[in-house]
Amino acid sequence: MTAWPPGLLVSAPSSGTGKTTVMLGLLRALSEDGAIVQPFKSGPDYIDPAFHFAASGRSSFNLDTWAMDGTLLDAVAAHANGADICIGEGSMGLYDGVATKGLAGFGSSAETAARMGWPVVLVLDVGGQAQSAAATALGFASYRPDLPFAGVILNRVASPRHERLTRLGMEKAGLPVLGALPRRGDLTLPERHLGLIQAIEHPDLEAAITGYASFLREHVDLAALRGAARGGPAPAAGALPLPPAQxxxxxxxxxxxxxxxxxxxxxxxxxxxxxxxxxxxxxxxxxxxxxxxxxxxxxxxxxxxxxxxxxxxxxxxxxxxxxxxxxxxxxxxxxxxxxxxxxxxxxxxxxxxxxxxxxxxxxxxxxxxxxxxxxxxxxxxxxxxxxxxxxxxxxxxxxxxxxxxxxxxxxxxxxxxxxxxxxxxxxxxxxxxxxxxxxxxx
Known part of the structure; x- marks a missing residue:
């Protein structure tokens, strides 16, 4: 089998840590640099893919190990053909899934990353802690030893001193820090009862995504992050659902x-x-x-x-x-x-x-x-x-x-x-x- 585009999975210990902001900023920043970026979403989310498309200019697709068998997963993954890099966004926490196995797994983001061969970028909300954040990150990195781990992005950093102390903890744990994002209250997407509002309803989505990309450029080592991307063998030819009518x-x-x-x-x-x-x-x-x-x-x-x-x-x-x-x-x-x-x-x-x-x-x-x-x-x-x-x-x-x-x-x-x-x-x-x-x- 030939290799397919390298990739990364952006995940977190839980929901609400800022991974969508990181995802959108990363998609846009890499696209601005001339890369053809293929976005994916791990799990059954039908709102995020529209935001991914707005940020990258390329349709985003769901990869779901509970609801999709290997054939369909391969068919969906094949949409990365022609891309320079794949960026997947996890859902909930990295290892969160269901208790009973589905068609190819339990529906966790970790399973998606392992199947695709994508190292995990863990977005950590470090508010209210410093060196202790390393213990959380180390637990996630070691919980599944076969899962490739690219490093961490520290989010909601309060001050230079806070960043320095948090980085010391990561250094002691042997975990690469790919970026540190200062706390900013304006870097949130509007929400309603099902989560984010739809992309088409955002009052100024283009300006928001452009701002996320600039923020990431300033505070994330994009070269190191892209250098950490890896990929497994190219997916086999898969079968997609037939249309129910002409x-x-x-x-x-x-x-x-x-x-x-x-x-x-x-x-x-x-x-x-x-x-x-x-x-x-x-x-x-x-x-x-x-x-x-x-x-x-x-x-x-x-x-x-x-x-x-x-x-x-x-x-x-x-x-x-x-x-x-x-x-x-x-x-x-x-x-x-x-x-x-x-x-x-x-x-x-x-x-x-x-x-x-x-x-x-x-x-x-x-x-x-x-x-x-x-x-x-x-x-x-x-x-x-x-x-x-x-x-x-x-x-x-x-x-x-x-x-x-x-x-x-x-x-x-x-x-x-x-x-x-x-x-x-x-x-x-x-x-x-x-x-x-x-x-x-x-």
Whole structure:
């Protein structure tokens, strides 16, 4: 096998340590230096890849060892062809995953780094400590001896003295310090209930990313960091998911935007014609589409506009009389009878399913999902096992339709969000990532 582009995985001991800021600044700084940088995201995150694209100019893809088998992981990793360097962003803490093994692992960022041969860059929030930070870093570096470790970036450093003391600890532990970022309150991205706001909603994303890149140039040894990049053997030719139809009308705006990038790229690569439309702009789906696909997003923030979008809703209903419509999470909610917003106001939705959901009665739903289809859905036969991820706060008030699937969490425990079907309309609360041994092109 030939070598493929070297890479690094930017990770941290936990969420909230600043790794996304480091990731975006690093992507932009390396791109400004003339490198072709391929971004990746470890784990089931559908918001960060859009930020990665804005920073690097290259589409970012998820690598997920729980939901993807080796064949699909190889196919996704192959998007690095032609790049000079790969930069992956971890999720949660470096070793955080689930308790029960999935298709290729437990879903941790460490597994992604090991599979790709990428050394780990550990972003450490050193606020409130100095030499003691080295003990944390040393634990992460030695917890899995086979995992390559590039070094640490110290974040939220309070003063030159604080930096000096922290570096002394790292030196004693034998850990390279690749950079030290002073504490700055303006280096945060806006958030809402599902984490970061979407890239398209950021008031001045380009200026923010440019600022991150300048900050990293000033405080991180980019040459040393790039020199630490490594890579394993080139991935084998892999299989990507087949499109569920030839002509797909895809809802695409601030209310409907959460689809895993490898899914859309696979559909396009297989020759499907994807026709975007905006429900918020009251655009109906393409009248000649074979399938209408409503991704997840934030319909609860735009419920009034969706309910008033007569052209969109009428076009959706016309399509569903004879052809399939599928919704994921937010798209599923929009296919239902009604959506209740945070203030308790009930908004009529498309009514293609009997589903009624409430954001007023918030309940956190988070985790991997395995769904065995009770009936077919667009492009997938009954009996197929799908893998995906659920992440929302809405609660089901009514779900009178037949369940679409038997759905379990990562440990095989049943969950009540089974999805549903009525006529040509189907929907799920999980975001589709892969299928087990089916639905893939060779």
């Amino acid at each position: 002509r797909i009308a895809l809802a695409r705006d601030a209310a409907f935007s959460f689809t895993y990038p490898h899914i859309l790229e696979a559909w396009r690569s297989a020759g499907a014609n994807i026709v975007p439309f905006s429900p918020l702009a009251d655009e109906p789906p393409d009248a000649d589409a074979d399938l209408v696909w409503l991704p997840g997003g934030y319909p609860e923030l735009h419920a009034g506009r969706i309910a008033a979008a007569g052209a969109f809703l009428d076009g959706l209903r016309r399509h569903a009389r004879t052809r399939p419509v599928h919704g994921e999470c937010g798209g599923y909610m929009a296919l239902g009878e009604a959506l209740i917003d945070k203030d308790g106001t009930r908004h009529a939705m498309a009514g293609l399913l009997g589903l009624v959901t409430s954001y007023e009665k918030r309940k956190f739903h988070l985790g991997y999902r395995r769904a065995v289809l009770e009936t077919e859905m667009p492009g997938v036969e009954a009996g197929t096992a799908l893998r995906g991820h659920e992440f929302h706060y809405s609660t089901i008030i009514e779900q009178p339709d037949a369940p679409l699937a038997r759905v379990t969490n990562a440990d095989g425990e049943a969950v009540p969000e089974t999805g549903s079907r009525r006529g040509h309309a189907t929907g799920t609360f999980f975001h589709l990532i892969s299928a087990e041994g089916a639905w893939q092109a060779s």
